[in-house]
Amino acid sequence: MTPKPALPHNSPSIDEHLEMHRRMVVTRELERQLGALHKAGVTRGPIHRCDGQEAVGVGATGALEDRDCVTTTHRGHAVYIGKGLAPRRILAEILGRETGYNGGRAGHMLIGSPVHGMMGGNAIVGASIPAATGMALSAQVLGEDRIALATFGDGAAQTGICHESMNIAALWKLPVVFLLEHNEYGLTAHASTQSSVADLYIRAAGHGMPGEQIDGNDVVAVFQAVARAAARARRGDGPSLIEARTYRMEGFSTSDVGGYQSDEDLARWRARDPITLSRAVLVEALGEDRVMDVERAAAETVAAAAEAAQADPPPHFVPHAPSDPRAFATEGR
Ligand SMILES: Cc1ncc(C[n+]2csc(CCOP(=O)(O)OP(=O)(O)O)c2C)c(N)n1
Incomplete structure (x- = not known):
């Protein structure tokens, strides 16, 4: 039997870490902007923010190649940014503008950009898991050198389709990474009320x-774990499950x-804010000025993106023939 090649070095370089830090700050600023735009009545429908969870989506996608496919959930903003999507076009999509990634029709939960390998957020709880598994099957059948990564929540981990996907992925050694983003809650229900095991x-x-x-x-820890799992998937050894423990702030x-999250829990996790933890390491290595410059530029990028996106045009609707029943469905909107 041929010996397996040694695992590649799985740690990010300091420049890669700085870029992940920048992407986390972009994501946080995006969340803040969305919170303000929602309050101002500029957005439609609820928005699922990922404040405090940025390290999961950003660290995971940082460890992937551009050609790799990713699926995410209704809470996928960090994954969109991590996969290299532009804040301007994400915001335009959320604001329902033609310049958005999906022409203003996807809303914040369903954004996809196949050229980035961003194969879509998904509002159906658990559905990101079989979707990524299917993409991994496609890569295996076609002999393509790319892997798939599914991000999903602790609530989604309780669905039947999660286990069906993991079973077939392990049986067929599919090149997929299952990244369980455990933020302790599914809606308002604590994880302890949903699972027979805590871990x-x-x-x-x-x-x-x-x-x-x-x-x-810890964005570096997430990068390292996903890099290990991705290397295993690329070698043809099959899937892995990574449970990233975090908290929904x-x-x-x-x-x-x-009103259902305790002040103690919120304070404990606030002290472990992923951006604060990452900043401490970077300031030590690169100095405060360099890190602050990057953070300032990230905030400016998002503020400018929000302004520009609001000035963008709405989608261009093609009128339906009067006999088309869809014409009635859109009447009065
Ligand atoms: C199949 C399905 N069932 C129920 C819902 C309603 N729903 C939306 S999000 C959610 C909780 C998801 O929890 P989790 O997977 O932990 O993700 P989180 O919101 O914590 O990121 C539920 C039950 C849905 N969208 N789809």
């Missing part, structure tokens, strides 16, 4: 694949009135 990574053993639990607020969505 969800142990379920990997039941499917015969490696599983590990990591600090989801805002409500379930902008419609959430809150």
